[in-house]
Amino acid sequence: MNHAHHPTLFINDDNVAELATWPSAIEALSEAYKQPISAAMVPPRTMARGEGFWLRSLCAVSPSKEYMGCKLIAASPKNKKASYLISLFDQDTMRLAALIDGNRITDIRTAASSAVAVNALAAADKLDIAVLGSSALARSHLHALNATGRIGKVRVYSPTQANREKLAQEFAELYGLDIQAVASPEEAVKHANVVVCASRSRDGGPVFDAAWLEPGMTIVSVSSTLPEQRELDVATMQAAHLIVADMPEEVLHETGDSLVAIEAGCDVAAKTVSLSDVMTGQVQVRQKPEDIVIYKSVGSALQDIVTAEMLLRNAKTADLYQEMQDSIVTIDR
Template sequence: MTAVDAATDVDAPQVRLLSGADVDALATVEVGLAAAEDAARLVTGGRITTGRVQVNGPVAWMRILAGTISDLDLLGYKEFHRVGQRVKYHVHLFQESTGNALGIVDGRRITSLRTSATAAAAVRHWAGSEPVRVGLIGSGEEAREGLRAIAGAVPVHEAAVFSPTPANRASFARQMSAELGVTVQDVPAQADAIAGCDVLYVATSSHHNAFLHAADVADVGLVAAIGSTQPVHRELFGDVFSAADRVVVDTPDATHESGDCIEAVEGGWDAGSVTLLGDYLGSPAGDRSDRTVFKSIGSVEQDLVLAHHLLRAAEEQERGAVVDPVGSLRIMR
C-alpha cells in the first residue's frame, strides 16, 4: 500500500459517544421539538436522500435506515438488530462534505422521542397557547413519550388514558400524574378517553384491526395517530381521513406505507390532499376550527436530525465520551 492508497487523516475531529444515560439526560422537550421542527422543514426542501436495507439471518436480523441531509452537511444511519428478545439500537453520524465521523448515539429512545416530538410540534401549531385536554389510547412507551412531549409543548390541564389492560393504564395514570403535575385519569372505555378531549393521541400496537371511526372522533379537534406505521397496521378507519378538514403527514411516505392511509385511499380519499408537516408549521398557528388528523410513520431524517441535536447539546454540556476517530483514510484513484 502506498501513500496514495492510505493516509493519516490529521484533521479528523474526535468522535463523541452518547450512552443511553446521556440521551436520557439530554432529551428535553425543547431539544426534541427543535429537532422535529428542523426535520419537518428540511423534508419540504427536497435536499434529502434516504434508503434502507434489512437482512434476516437464522439467528438475528438487522435493519439499517440511512440518509444524507445536505442542508445540515450530514450523513448517517440508524441501525437496530435483534437476537431473540435482545434488541440494540445505534445512530451513527458523519459530516457529508468530509466523511468525518461526528458521533455515535445510543438509539434506544430515538424512535419514541422523535415520534412524540414530531406529534407535539403539530399539536403546538394547532393549539397555539391555549390549554388542551388530552385523550390517549394506549399506555405503553410511545404514549408516555407522547404525553410528556405534548405537556412540554402546550399547557395541558387534564388527560385521560384508555388501554385494554387495566393494570397498565392505572400505572400510566399514576406515573404521568406524578411526573407532569397534571391530573391523568385512568378510564375504563375508549369513549371515555375521547369524550371532551381537544387532542387525541393514538399510540397502540394494533396491527390488523382498525378501531376508530370518524363518528368516534367527530368532536375531537386534532387526532394524532402514530401507531400504524406499516401496510398491515391499522388504528383509524379510512373515513377518519375523509371526514377531516385537514390531514397533516410527517413524510410523504405515510400515504402509502401506513395501513390507515391505504384503507382511506381504497375508500376514495385523495392522498394528494395532505399537507406536509413542514408546510403546516409555516401556516398561521392556533387555528382550532379545522378538524385535523396528524398521521406519523417516522422517517430516518427525523432520527438523524434528533441525534444531531443531541450531539450538539452534549457538546455544550460536555456530556458523553470523546474518543479518537476510528477508520483509516484511503484516497481513491
C-alpha cells in the same frame, strides 16, 4: 494515524438518557421542519433480511448543514434481540463526528415530532388530550406534550385497568397534571381537542371510531406504520379535511389506515401534505375552525438524525461523551 484533534465521540445509552431533554428535542425538530427539505435528503429506508433477522438503515442529510447520518437497526425477532446505532458525519469534512447508541432515539424523536405537529395543528390554546394506550410510546408522547406547556387536562384509556391507572398516577405525580384513567375509549375522547392514538388493537382493527369525532379535533396516529396495521377507521380518514404526514409517500402506500381507506374510495392522497409544508407555512391547516386534522407518523431518518445532532450538541456542552481512541480514516479523493 493521529486523529487526536478530530476525535470521534461515542455517546452511550446512559449519556443519551441524560442529554435528551424534551424541550431541546422539540426545538431541534421544529427548526428542522421549517427548513427546505428535499426528497433526496431523506431517501426511502432499506432493509437487508436473513432468516429470522434483519438490518434496516435510515439515512438523512440534516437541513442544519452540519451533519448527515444513518440509523442502523439490527433486529432478530426470533431471538428477541435488537441493537440501534446512529452515525453522524460532518457535511464539510466527511469525518465521522459521532457514534450514538440509538436505543432511546426512536421513542424520543417520534414523540417530539408529534409535539411539533400538535403545536402547529391544534387550534385551542389549552390541549384537552385523550390518550389511547399506555405503552412506552404513549408515555413518551405525554412527556413531549407536557413540554409544550399547553396541556389543560388528560384522559387516558388502555384496555388493562392497572396499566391506565398506573400511567395516570405516574404523570399526576411527575407533572401535577389533571389526568384521569377512564373505563372506555369514548369517555377518554369526549370533549378532547387532541387525541393521541398510541396503541394497536389485539385483532389489528382500528382503535379509533369516527363516531367519537368532535369538530376541530386533531388526531395523532403513531402506531400503524405497516400495511397490516390499522389505528383509524375509514370514516375517520374520510372525515379528515387534512392529513399531515411526516413521510407522505410511506403514509399513503405503506400504512393500513391509508390503504384500507383508499380501497374504500377515499382520495387520501388529495388531502395529504407533509409536516414540512405545514411548518414552512405553505399549507393552511384549517379552512374553518371545525375542520378535523390528522397527523400520521411512520417515523423518518430526518427525525433520527436531527435528534442525534441535538444530542451531540448537548453532549459537547455537558462534557458527557467518550472520546474514541481511534477513528476511521478520511481520505482525499
